[in-house]
Amino acid sequence: xxxxxxxxxxxxxxxxKDVELRCDPISGHTxxxxxxxxxxxGLEFLIYFxxxxxxxxxGLPSDRFSAERTGESVSTLTIQRTQxxxxxxxxxxxxxxxxxxxxxxxxxxxxxxxx
Amino acid sequence: xxxxxxSPEALRLQEGESSSLNCSYTVSGLRGLFWYRQDPGKGxxxxxxxxxxxxxxxxxxxxxxxTKKESFLHITAPKPEDSxxxxxAVQAAGNSGYALNFGKGTSxxxxx
Numbered sequence: 001x002x003x004x005x006x007x008x009x010x011x012x013x014x015x016x017k018d019v020e021l022r023c024d025p026i027s028g029h030t031x032x033x034x035x036x037x038x039x040x041x042g043l044e045f046l047i048y049f050x051x052x053x054x055x056x057x058x059g060l061p062s063d064r065f066s067a068e069r070t071g072e073s074v075s076t077l078t079i080q081r082t083q084x085x086x087x088x089x090x091x092x093x094x095x096x097x098x099x100x101x102x103x104x105x106x107x108x109x110x111x112x113x114x115x
Numbered sequence: 116x117x118x119x120x121x122s123p124e125a126l127r128l129q130e131g132e133s134s135s136l137n138c139s140y141t142v143s144g145l146r147g148l149f150w151y152r153q154d155p156g157k158g159x160x161x162x163x164x165x166x167x168x169x170x171x172x173x174x175x176x177x178x179x180x181x182t183k184k185e186s187f188l189h190i191t192a193p194k195p196e197d198s199x200x201x202x203x204a205v206q207a208a209g210n211s212g213y214a215l216n217f218g219k220g221t222s223x224x225x226x227x
Contacts, residue, residue, distance in 0.1 A: 004158075033214060042219040043159075043202070056214070091158055098213040101166075104149070106158035 002026075004107035006092050012113045013082055021077045021110045025094030030072050033093040033104065036061075043091065049075065050098045082114045117142045117207050121218035128193055128225050136188040136201055136221045144208030148186050149215060150179050151202040159202055162188075193225045 005024040013019050025032050034046040045059040049069045060066070064082075069075040079086055089109040095102040120139045128134055140148065147166050151159035163172045165181040172179050176197065178189040188201055200222045204215035 031213065035217075043204075043215075043217040045214040045216070048214050050213075059214070095213075101147075101164075103161050103164065104215060105161060106151070108158045 004092055004094050004105055006090075006107040006110050008110055009108065010111045010113075012115060015084060015114055016081055018078065018080045019082055019112060021079075021090050021092075021112070023075045023077070023092030023094075023107060025073070025075070025092070026105060029094035029096055029105075031095045031098040031102070031104075032069060032075050033095075034067055034075070034077050035091040035093065035106075036088045037091060037109070038088045046077070046090075048098075079112075082112075084114045087112060087114045117205060117216050119203055119205055119216055119218040121201075121203050121221050123221060124219070125222045126224070128190075128223070130194055130225055130227050131192045133189070133191045133193070135190070136203075136223070138186045138188070138203030138218055139184060140186070140203075140205050141184075142205050142207035142216075146206040146208055146213070148181055149204045149206065150186070150188055151204065153200045153202055153220070162201075190223070193223075195225045195227055198223055198225045 007022045030051045032049045035043040037043050047067045048056040064080045067077045091109045093104050093106045095104045118141045122137045147164045150162040153159045163179040168183045176191050180187045200220040202220045204217040
């Protein structure tokens with residue numbers, strides 16, 4: 001596609017429910033990143049995929065958070081047993097590869113509200 | 116630990132009033148310093164990447180510069196449509212793979 005596509009754009013869920021957020025990277029991009037942006041805060045790194053290598057999960061805040069990626073295409077970020085502090089914008093980004101010199105492009109984000 | 120600090124947090128300018136935004140960083144080996152623009156309710160939009168001290172890049176009214184400790188985003192004769200949050204991020208050799216480490220941003224308002 002022309003850009004990074006994320007869905008849903010908005011999600012309201014009840015505390016304790018599970019949610020899945022989807023990211024479709026730019027075609028041909030092998031690197032994919034997930035970030036979280038809480039209201040008034042900077043972007044926090046969550047997880048990073050590069051091709052078929054093992055993902056870097058060092059930014060995931062708890063074991064309630066997980067992500068998968070099928071090959072070099074779509075990724076899903078899953079949050080289990082959601083809490084109110086999970087309310088944030090979840091941003092996905094992709095780049096051609098992970099090396100220096102590669103521009104990282106962001107999607108419009110999925111706005112998650114936990115009530 | 117890698118750190119990125121942006122200042123000021125907020126800046127209000129009159130249309131045509133030039134100014135600069137600052138991004139100070141401490142990293143263990145800089146791969147690249149990125150500038151993004153973020154409009155309310157939108158994802159970050161890429162502006163520039165700088166790789167080494169002394170490098171400069173320009174785009175319309177924006178010019179980014181880099182030293183070994185900081186980067187500046189100079190805005191010349193801004194217009195109201197330049198109003199946005201400007202984010203700085205570093206990609207460091209010692210960081211999580213190639214993930215970006217972001218500052219909290221500078222919120223810029225340009226009034227007519």
